[in-house]
Amino acid sequence: MKKAIALISGGLDSMLAAKVVQEQGVHVEGLNFYTGFCVEGHTHAIREKHRSRPRRNNALWVAEQLGIKLHIIDVSSEYKDIVINPKYGYGQNLNPCLDCKIFMVNKALAWGMEERDFDFVLTGEVIGQRPKSQRKETMPIIARESGADDLLLRPLCAKNLTPTRPEREGWVDRAALYGFHGRNRKPQMALAESFGFSDYAQPAGGCCFLTDAQYASKLQDLWDARGERDYELDDIMLLKVGRHIRPASHYKLIVGREEGENRYLEGYRKRFLHMRTTGFPGPLALIDGAPKRRDLTLAARILARYSRGRTLPRVDVSAHHTDGVVEMLNVEPLSPTDLPASWHV
């Protein structure tokens, strides 16, 4: 029996692609990559308002539906280079989709064919589905640059592409593959229905936060402020949480918007200078960067503006330095009109 590794994002296309090949008697196992930017989990886990929704890992859910094993691989540190220096540039926001695909297929190849005895790799790509990365011209680039060459099968659009080795050698029947193209999702939905799949995830922009305009602008702001294009895993996690307010290039506030976020930010309080209002409930704010002494008053005024005391003349705020020193400040909450929109990252 031939064995295929399917790149499983948790969305419908990769689910269908894996199923189509599985139906042909091929043993399929799934791989899912954790880049640090995945939409999966985080926001749901952090924010209260998302708590009512069923929280599931879509890639694991897909694997269960298909009855296949799913291996989740942490590539977050190597992935940094893809985000920072994409050879083929970015899509609409900071999403380096083409480089990302090449990277993932290459990883799948190393994981499944060099270390285990898999025969080929499959993806749910469809020609024309995404303006930049899923075009007829990019398909061979991904195959070539990943090193997979003709061992990369796209079951959903195979009929529009040159036959690959699994097709030529009869490991799969090309006639039973598909020729989907373009942005129309109807053929995928019909195929899903024929397999009896419902309740599948339909991510809007893409599979990760890098396609999100707001997120991308926060990441760009981080790079601009630090004067270098670099990040740590904690940085990119924190970009998903809270209001980010930058009064000056050398520091910004990350203010929790609700209980769930405050709890999450609490986890970072030993590593960041942080502030909270005393005497009544209010958010927690982490201060990222290197604020000067005189910046603390403004930071405290901003924090007070988001607390229950925002209408009071003065509010007590405690500033907790990383060396354990706690400083008390008594400040006038900033009025909304004094907080320029441009400070919101």
Added chain:
Amino acid sequence: MAQENRQRLDARGLLCPLPVIRTQERVHDLAPGTLLDILATDPGVMQDIPAWSRVHGHVVVSTEQDRGCIRITIEVCET
């Protein structure tokens, strides 16, 4: 009686899917029959660890939640 082989994985403070990834890495090195206690704080693990275990043929033996901390015990099975 053979001594019970029990191990512990601390995934507190990690957000999903990291607790699942850490579990997967640890289980890879464990012999069938081992019990693994996974400690976590992200409520997402309540869904994800059982789903991951089902997909790989391991068994969730117990799930406890004490205030913010979650403890899931799985038995590593031959897969």
